[in-house]
Amino acid sequence: MSEVLVVIDHVDGEVKKPTYELLTIARRLGEPSAVFFGAADKADGAVEKVKAYGAEKVYVIDDAELKGYLVAPKAEALQQLVSQLVEKSVAPSAILFSSTFEGKEIAARLAIKIESGLITDAVDVEAGEGGEPVTTQSVFAGSYTVTATVTKGTPIITVKPNSAAPEETAGAGTVEAFTPTISEAARSTQIIASQPRQATGRPELTEAAIVVSGGRGTGGNFEPIEKFADSLGAAVGASRAAVDSGWMPHSYQVGQTGKTVSPQLYVASGISGAIQHRAGMQTSKTIVAVNKDNEAPIFELVDFGVVGDLHSVLPAATEEITKRKA
Template identity: 50%
Template structure:
């Protein structure tokens, strides 16, 4: 693939600076070719400068504001942006919404879609993990423009160092067709913790917490990490469903994953087995989680986690 090929990165942010996942995608795009971006939100001077620092040469934005809606209008706009940019590939976040947009985009472009990527080679061969992380496979789109969603923390985001200002191109937002709309919004209370899917450190609790996530949150805060949970914990109402990790929840790839009071059934493994380091804390020495853990502690999480948090704070101080 020629180094001058354009790689289109989808930046779905209503306002403010780039998210960590966006910077990772832009870093990957720059390693594959010439990064360009499709931006759904306002592309003010600050955002354009930041995009330019990551080597973005062109920014595509909708000519009319996208109305309160879910994925359909975003996919329609992105398809038109891809038509304008004629990229060698399109990169998106590996979120639930990002994967649905990718699927709709693939239909609109008559192109192949690959999700859950952890690496992309210059020839656009994709590496991904399948079957709950038990196997690593390579795949390549053979029809149309490759549409690829990339897991967070798979790429080390480079600091912006370029000095250019990208050109801004207005694009027809397109016809989304029948689509759901957002009828109301409610802000979630700020926790000060990183987003679960972008966090480098995650502390997750399960049935063994018996509804008390205090030790989980304490250790997560000491490590500057996010709080996750098993399906058993979210189904019990102990924590919101947005914290669920697993086959029916979110898939995460942190550098450090601490599992506390979670048995480690296959459903949970599917969401976290690609973590670089897994530490398990469980009273049951025969718990399946120890089979995939790099380090294991057989003990009561209510004793182990507070001690670990205290020692971390002590060393930080």
């Protein structure tokens, strides 16, 4: 069975949930092998975690020579790893990334380097009749759902978070160290300063299983949105109108010019449902809208709709949820 490479998304060895989803998808296509970029002393914890989700091998690449630069060194390292596997006649049948900004850029650079096809932002991946990966994507602002396959080289696929339910299964987790040789060209752009994002205590917007978003109907008061989100353990999002009004930072924006989310539950509060916003959330598994305008376009999309003022509906819902959790 051919290897399927999964690039681990982590922070200091703390593996993020989308990686477990990718490993689950990889098992549909072949034998999952994970690729870890990071400090050698952080690798052991990550190895144990991905091993629990079926990783048969873990290629550990010490990032001492890679960090401090943008994504070019990682793409070069992956190119060399793939080349080594090809030389051993064990070429991977697919390479999977999480659809983050970094993941998509590394995937694109790698596709050029190994002359392979690339599919981004898949919401599902299954094995075709010949075992080839067949992806499902939502395209043209969500107007169409398409299936696609890569017809040249090793399929490189980036997958949106929450596209699969992580399934635990024991893997061998055999560790193989890999040391790439990074060119000077790949080091041509260096990071000279970085600042960690301020923690909110809420899950990352693009990875959250539940997202509660607010729009123009909040009137700039996001307190009901945030309290309701916290009662559900959800992330907070915002529409373009709310961001353009200066009520929330752009990092919270969900939509065609913001972030694309695909949670299990999406609650749109005070959001009209313009196509710009719908493009960023309509692949959510269950959609609930709260809006006092019963003719708002958002109601055409939802699974459940509440016609009412969010400033009354959400506090009441928050109180009931808190009561039931007690």
